[in-house]
Amino acid sequence: xxxxIESGGGLAQAGGSLRxxxxxxxxxxSGYALGWFRQAPGKEREFVAVIQWxxxxxxxxxxxxxxxxxxxxxxxxVYLQMNSLKPEDTAVYYCAADSSFGRLPVAAGDYxxxxxxxxxxVSS
Numbered sequence: 001x002x003x004x005i006e007s008g009g010g011l012a013q014a015g016g017s018l019r020x021x022x023x024x025x026x027x028x029x030s031g032y033a034l035g036w037f038r039q040a041p042g043k044e045r046e047f048v049a050v051i052q053w054x055x056x057x058x059x060x061x062x063x064x065x066x067x068x069x070x071x072x073x074x075x076x077x078v079y080l081q082m083n084s085l086k087p088e089d090t091a092v093y094y095c096a097a098d099s100s101f102g103r104l105p106v107a108a109g110d111y112x113x114x115x116x117x118x119x120x121x122v123s124s
Contacts, residue, residue, distance in 0.1 A: 002024070004114060009093060010120070012120070012123070014086055016085050018085065022078045034050070034095065036048040037094045046091075047060045047106040048067065049069040051078060054102075067080060087122045089120060094116075097112060097113040
């Protein structure tokens, strides 16, 4: 059974930093893209970042230059370092996995597995 478990969410002040982690288990994730999405109240789920097994990556426009995605293939873990946080970054952040080898998908519908989410709140 595939599980994605996020951690590291919490409260931060504007301009501050948080680091999210997502531990994947239940199968081998070689070739899988691991991504982060977020969803604020009343809004659609938004693509944040994705990274492939090769460590190639892609970012949403709203987080470019502030967030960095990375992964530890040996630990099946993906990270999201969030710097220069803004109140508009407040959302539930979800980790997701996609088996499409080599791709960097940005659509939520492309992902097969999802975590439960972790809340990030940024105060002004």
